[in-house]
Amino acid sequence: MSPSTLGRRPLVSGNWKMNLDHLEAIHAARDLGLRLQASDVASVDVSVHPPFTDIRSVQSVLEGEGIPVALGAQNCAIEDSGAFTGEVSPVMLAKLHVEYVLVGHSERRMHFHETDAIVAAKLRAVLRNGMVPVFCVGETVDERDIGLTQERLTAQVGAALTGVPTEAVASMVIAYEPVWAIGTGQAATPEDAQEACAWIRGVVASVSGEEAATTLRIQYGGSVKADNTESLMACPDVDGLLVGGASLDAAGFTEIVRAASRTGR
Ligand code: 13P
Numbered sequence: 001m002s003p004s005t006l007g008r009r010p011l012v013s014g015n016w017k018m019n020l021d022h023l024e025a026i027h028a029a030r031d032l033g034l035r036l037q038a039s040d041v042a043s044v045d046v047s048v049h050p051p052f053t054d055i056r057s058v059q060s061v062l063e064g065e066g067i068p069v070a071l072g073a074q075n076c077a078i079e080d081s082g083a084f085t086g087e088v089s090p091v092m093l094a095k096l097h098v099e100y101v102l103v104g105h106s107e108r109r110m111h112f113h114e115t116d117a118i119v120a121a122k123l124r125a126v127l128r129n130g131m132v133p134v135f136c137v138g139e140t141v142d143e144r145d146i147g148l149t150q151e152r153l154t155a156q157v158g159a160a161l162t163g164v165p166t167e168a169v170a171s172m173v174i175a176y177e178p179v180w181a182i183g184t185g186q187a188a189t190p191e192d193a194q195e196a197c198a199w200i201r202g203v204v205a206s207v208s209g210e211e212a213a214t215t216l217r218i219q220y221g222g223s224v225k226a227d228n229t230e231s232l233m234a235c236p237d238v239d240g241l242l243v244g245g246a247s248l249d250a251a252g253f254t255e256i257v258r259a260a261s262r263t264g265r
Helices: 022-035 052-064 090-095 106-111 116-128 141-145 149-161 166-171 190-208 210-215 226-233 250-262
Strands: 011-015 045-049 070-073 100-103 132-137 173-176 217-221 240-243
Touching: 011 100, 011 217, 011 250, 022 045, 022 052, 022 250, 045 100, 052 070, 090 116, 100 116, 116 132, 116 149, 132 149, 141 149, 149 190, 166 190, 166 210, 173 190, 190 210, 190 217, 190 226, 226 240, 226 250, 240 250
Parallel strands: 011 045, 011 240, 045 070, 070 100, 100 132, 132 173, 173 217, 217 240
Antiparallel strands: none
């Protein structure tokens, strides 16, 4: 184990995206609870991020059945309350014991025009309400092709974290999700994932200080499966995984959690 990984407990998260209605979600959460053994989560944290309409149901299953999985959300409003038709307040999420909230997922940036400024405001809304932001960054294939990966990551991290207190940054999660790897079956190589995650950690160090940078967890996301989990988790700067498609199946997601815990991080 690299000394730089010490103390960072891996987090494996399932982003269900816009899949599973509340009945299917109840089934999926129960199924996960039946499969996950105490040993699977002894050294790894696990979260699931269902659609908003499922969150109350999934909360009841996780808490009612004592399933060792944290509840997450995929997005939230910037404001705590008010005339914002169709939005979901971070206060409401916190009330349902949501622990982690995805912020700035590339699908939100792309399809819903979330700018770096909007993402920065959402990140603060999550922190203000005592939850942990899972702040998503990543370059597009075009940016990668013209050698702009590091520049893009630097800009995204700088825009979101500048001005956030150091202790809050230390408690956060950043998810490195190269857009070209999402839903394509073409995951980043461990070398590419490590390089990008190490770069991100360096940017955090320059924006928020060394201590925050060594404490904060960085996930990799994009076409994660059970059979690439161990090689990705072996990277010293990869502290967990953000899993999309492969998290919808409880058996497959359990395999990923198990493979992550086998890496002994
Ligand atoms: P896939 O695992 O389906 O590639 O999705 C990754 C993702 O976007 C998780 O947030």
